Amino acid sequence: MPEKFGEVALKIEKVNKxxxxxxxxxxxxxxxxxGxxxxxxxxxxxxxxxxxxxxxxxYTKDRGDLYICGKQIKRNSPLISKNMGVYAVYQAVMLAKDLTVAENFFLGAQPGKGGFINWKKMYAESEKFMKDLGLDIPVRKNLSELSVAESEMVTIAAALWHNPEVVIFDEPTAMLTKSETKILFRIIKELKEKGIAIIYISHNLEEVFQVCDTITILKDGMVVDTVPSNTLDEESLIPLMVGREISEMYSKKEFEPGKEILRVENLSGEKFTDISFSVKRKEILGFFGLVGAGRTEIARAVYGVDKIQRGTIHINGNEVKIKKPNDSLKNGLGYLPEDRKDLGLFLPQDVDFNINIINYERSINAGIINYRKTAKLADEYIEKLxxxxxxxxxxxxxxxxxxxxKVIIGRWLAKNPDVLIFDEPTVGIDVGTKSEIYKLFGKILEQDKGIILISSYFPELLGMSDRVIVISNGRVAGEVERKDFSEELLLTLAMKYYSNADLKEEVLNG
Ligand SMILES: Nc1ncnc2c1ncn2[C@@H]1O[C@H](COP(=O)(O)OP(=O)(O)OP(=O)(O)O)[C@@H](O)[C@H]1O
Ligand SMILES: [Mg+2]
Structure with missing residues (x-):
């Protein structure tokens, strides 16, 4: 490997699990x-x-050796690795939710004497630390009061607070806004300059090439290769990851749109006002907006998770009253939510149960569940995805x-509702499966269904949608036809109802 880096900070040798x-x-x-x-x-x-x-x-390894800064770690534990300077930022926030930001920094080592905590000092020091990182998060707030993205930034800050040697990011940007991602990349650069070793896991290959010096490709638990990132590009990396070429990522099938299937009129809720749109059969309606614009809130309201204050919903020309998810489900509407923790996965249950949970009626005969049928359905989607x-x-x-x-996606594909709302469906999904999911979109449309695609990822949104509705600060800012798609137009519309000039500048400069 290039000699521009320092000594080996982390060495893993023939590890098996x-x-x-x-x-x-x-x-x-x-x-x-x-570095x-x-x-x-x-x-x-x-x-x-x-x-x-x-x-x-x-986890404990079955075999193999692990060295941190030249020292072999014979028996590892979360505490031991931390003491050796290894910190990991997982997507699932690992901090204590009922403590303040500052308390999370000092966890177990509060400043003070004789059992008294010096709160003033603790808050002052952590406040300065956050400011120096360029983070504007109140350190006196409890973690439970912060957004997912803010808590993640706190996790990162808490790791840096301890002067780490190795920092590991496992899909750090999945829940971050664009500006938070920018802050993260700046922090990574600073860590690098300080000589800290960094591991960065992501399915977003664009990011990988943006921030990483070297790339290790894993396949089926084995290292395929480790290469400097400037010796290849996305196109040459993908086959190494998935073992095949992907000729067309966004394989969009174009159909003549059919009859209107869903119409939402003047819908208002806590975070959005006067939202109107419609979806036709055989059509993908994209939803674009900045993070926080209200797209997910609209979807949740239409699906009946959140309360609607005003407005009407029509399905196949008939007005329907949706007060809870079961109402929309009965009317042929489905929603694949963005928040993984809120996805409705039953973690202790098996895959079969999780796929069948809303599909049992397909396998019931005279009140009795035919378990051969449910297993067949589960197998079908295990294979498809x-x-x-x-x-x-x-x-x-x-x-x-x-x-x-993928289990949640399988559950909804098996349900096959008339209109399926996909909220950021491919975050955390590998490239090979992504292309399969886009192909499945075509199959859904073929069956005369409609799709709503909420996505912050331009290639996906522009690659797959027939029309895009742009939401800005809780309102519809415009509608763009496929022939007029451009990132610039969508971004301009997305900012229509924000008055903040800084925000505009930030967004336009990416
Ligand atoms: N606690 C566990 N018990 C049983 N199997 C596990 C456990 N943790 C992971 N596995 C299995 O180990 C394999 C590797 O999983 P891992 O979570 O490391 O994948 P990954 O590369 O992080 O994937 P992703 O990109 O989806 O996050 C998978 O087949 C998974 O099912
Ligand atoms: Mg993983």
């Missing part, structure tokens, strides 16, 4: 040097998170993050 259903890691070796940003990429279930958990001591499982009866809690996500 086996779970009952799968060999998650086989002879994995890698070295990350001080190096190493990407770890691979399909859902390739073993990325497992490897990280072994480094942080959350290449969900990596030991079998349909494996617990969802044992699946990788992306494969858990």
């Amino acid at each position: 086996e779970f009952p259903a799968v060999k998650a890691l086989t002879d994995v070796s890698l070295e990350v040097r001080k 190096e940003v190493r990407a770890l990429v691979g399909e859902n279930g390739a073993g990325k998170s497992t490897l990280i958990k072994i480094v942080t001591g959350a 290449s969900i990596k499982v030991g079998g349909p009866f494996q617990k969802v809690s044992e699946l990788s993050g992306g494969n858990q996500q």
Whole structure:
């Protein structure tokens, strides 16, 4: 590896890890040097998170050696790895929710004498620390009062507070806004300059090339290769990850739109006002907006999770009253939510149960569930979405993050409602599966259904939508036809109802 980096900070040698259903890691070796940003990429279930958990001591390895800054760690634990300077930022926030930001920094080591905590000092020091990082988050607030993105930024800050040697990011940007992502990338750069070794896991290859020096590709628990990131590009990286070429990522099938299937008129809720739009059969209606614009809130209201204050919803020409998800489900409306933790996954239950939970009526005959049918349905979607499982009866809690996500997608594809709202469906999903999901969109439309696609990812939104509704600060700012799609136009509309000039500048400068 290039000599521009410092000494080896993290060394993993021939690490193996086996779970009952799968060999998650086989002879994995890698070295990350001080000041190096190493990407770890691979399909859902390739073993990325497992490897990280072994480094942080959350899992024990079966075989192999682990060295941190030259010291061999014979027996690891979360505490030992932290004491050695290894900090990981997982997507699921790992902090104490009932403590303030500042308390989370000092956890177990509050300043003060004789059992008294010096609160003033604690708040002052942590406040300064946050400011220096460029983060504007009140340190006296409890974590539970912060947004998911803010708590993640606090997790990152809390890691840096301890002067780490190695910092690991496992899909850090999935829940971050554009400006928070920018702050994160700046922080990573600063860490790098300080000589800290960084591991960066992401399915967003654009980001990988933006922030990483070197890339290690994992496939089926084995290292395929480690290469400097400037020796390849997305196109040449993908086949190494998925083992095949992907000729057309966004394989959009164009149809003549059919009859109107869903119409929403003058809908108002807590975070949006006077929203009107309609979806036709055989059509994908995209929803664009800045993070926080209200797209998810609108979807939740239409699906009946959140309360509607005013407005009407028509399905197939008939007005329907939707007060709870069951009402919309009965009327042929489905919603695949964005928040993974809120996805409605039953983690301790198996994949079969989680796919069938809203589909049992398909397998009931005379009041009796035909379990052969339910198993068949589960198998069908395990295969269609290449969900990596030991079998349909494996617990969802044992699946990788992306494969858990696929279970929810499978559940809704099996339900096959007339209109399906996909909210950021491919965040955390590997490239190969992404292209399969886009193909499945075509199959859904073929069956005369309609799709609403909420996405912040331009290539996906522009690649797949027939029309895009732009939401700005809780209002409809405009509607754009496919022939007129451009990032600039969508961004301009997205800012229509914000008065903040800084925001405009920030958005336009990416
Ligand atoms: N606690 C566990 N029990 C059983 N199997 C597990 C457990 N944790 C992970 N696995 C299995 O190990 C394999 C690797 O999973 P891992 O979470 O490391 O994948 P990943 O590369 O992080 O994927 P993703 O991109 O989806 O996050 C998967 O087949 C997964 O089902
Ligand atoms: Mg993972």
